[in-house]
Amino acid sequence: MKKTTLLNQALSEVVAGMGHGDLLVIGDYGLPCPKGVRRIDLALRPGIPAFLDVVETILAELQVEAAVVARETAERNPAVQEGLTRLLGGVPVTTVSHEELKEISARAVALVRTGECTPYANVILRAGVTF
Template sequence: MKKTPLLNIALSRLVASLGHGDVLMIVDAGMPVPPGVELIDLALTRGVPDFTTVLETVLTEMQVEGHVLADEMFVKQPPALAALEALHASGALGARRQLSHDELKVLSRSAKAIVRTGECQPYSNIALVAGVVF
């Protein structure tokens, strides 16, 4: 049995398959998933699992060199923003880039995969750019 907190087989396989610069998105329940992009749907019901729990669990296995957020997140300030700011301040999310929500949807077309959470707070979405551990 794995020693790390991430137990979901599909998500663990995905993180293990990432190469430098690959994009993995963690999104709220309303974010559209473009055709052809792998979807790992963890959503069970409203708020379960929540965005922050999924992100923090993914970060136990994924090396991140940067992240992308929508400008609208800073306007609407969903509850997940406080956790994101703390993770960013700790260096766990690498460099930050901001785009409009529409531009984030365009970026999602090139994601290796999208992980859908049960989060129902608008704009609770992040694109993680894979780094390397060496």
């Protein structure tokens, strides 16, 4: 039985298979999944699992060199923005429009849908290397 933090099999497979520069999207319940991008749906009911809980769990497993967040997040969802800032620590964050974030999502290895039902609770993580 797996001992590390991330227990979801599909998500573990995606993280383990990511290479340097690959993108992983973690999104709220309403973020559309682009055609051709694998969707890992964790949503059980509104709010479960919470976006920041999923981000925290993935960050424990994935080496991240950069992140992308929608500009609108800071104004429309300051709690999520503050949580992302705390969780990402020194990871460089690029802000783009929400529409641009959705366009970039089309290049992701996978999109993780959470149960988060607050606006602009989305982030794109770019995999780094551990050496």
